[in-house]
Amino acid sequence: MGKVVYSMNVSADGYIEDPDGTIGFTAPDDEIHQMWNEQTRQTSAFLFGRRLYEMMEEPWRTVASRDDASEVEKEFARIYLDTPRIVFSDTIEAVPDGVRLVRSGDAVAEAARLKEQVDGELDLGGPGLAASLIDLIDEFRLCVVPITVGGGKPFFPVGKKLNLRLAEQRVFASGAVYLCYEHLGRG
Template sequence: MRKLIFGMNVTLDGYIAAPGDDIGWGGPPSDELFQWWLDQERASDLTLYGRKLWETMSSYWPTGDQQPNATPAEIEFARNWRDTPKVVFSSTIDKVDWNTRLVTGDAVAEITRLKAEDGGPMSIGGATLAGAALRAGLIDEYALATYPVLVGGGTPFFTALDSWVNLNLVETRTFPGGVVLTRYETRR
C-alpha cells in the first residue's frame, strides 16, 4: 500500500491561504526550505491536486526553469514537477497537461484505489481535496512548514473532522526566517 502525505506551508494560525486566496503571506521560502520541499517532491511518485492548487502550480512551474533568475533548485523543481505523474481532481475544468490525468468523479474512491496500488509515496495538496482524504482516513503523514505570521482567516490547512486523528511526531526542524517544520504520522 502506498503512503499518502499532505504537506504545505501554513501560517501560525493554521491557514494555507489568507482571505481572497492570498498566498503571499510567507514571501519566498529560504533556499534551505525550498530544498527541503524539492527533496519531498523528488521522493513522491505521484502528486494529487485539487483544482485551485493545480491552477496555481500549473501557472508557473511548467516554465519555472526558464525564468531568468531561476536558482538551480528552482530549475530542478520545475523539471521534476513536469516529469512527476499528477492527478487533478475537479469537476469544473476539462483539460490538464504536463504528465497529468484529470479525475472528475469520486475523489475518495480514486485516492483509495491509488493507495492500494504498489508504488512509492503520493503527495496530496489543496485544502478541499486533502480534507476529503483526511475525513476518509487516507492520509498517513502531515508536513507543516509553519511561518511566523497570523492572517486571521482564509483557507485552513485542516478542515472540520468527524472524529479525532491521533498522530506521532516524527520530525521537527527550524529554517531561516523562523519557519518551523513539523512532520507527523497518523497513529493507526
C-alpha cells in the first residue's frame, strides 16, 4: 500500500504563496534542495494540482541541460523527470510524455486507487488538491523558511482541524526547519 505525502516549502507564517501568488521566497538553498532530492528518490509518483504542475513542469524539463544550473538542481531535474507525474485538472487539454492527466472530479477515487495499488510514496503537491484529498494524506512534510509573507495561499486547508504527530524534524544552516507530521485524522 502506498503512502500519500503532502510536501512543500512554506513561509514561517504558513503560506506556500505570497499575496501576489509568487513562490520565490520558498526557493531552496543547496542543503534544502539536497534533502528534497533524497525524498524525491523515494517517490513512486507525483500528484499535482494544475497550478503547481505548471510551475514545476516547464522549468524542470530544461534544467538538466542549462549551464547555469547547479549540480543539485540538475540532479533533481533528472529524478523528477524519471518519476511518473499525474496532474489533476479540468482545464488542461494535453500533457507531455511521462505525465498523466486526470480530471479533478476523479481526484479522490484516483488517489485512493493509487494508494491501494502503488508501493512507495505518492508525493502530493498543491494546496487545493491537498484540501480535496485531506482524508487520504498520511504525512505532511513542510520545510519552513525563515520569512513571513503576511498572507497568500496557506499550506493547510483553512477551517480544517487535523490531529498530527511530529515524526521528524531537522534544522538547516539557513534557519529553515523541516517538519514531518503523521496524520492521525480529523479532530
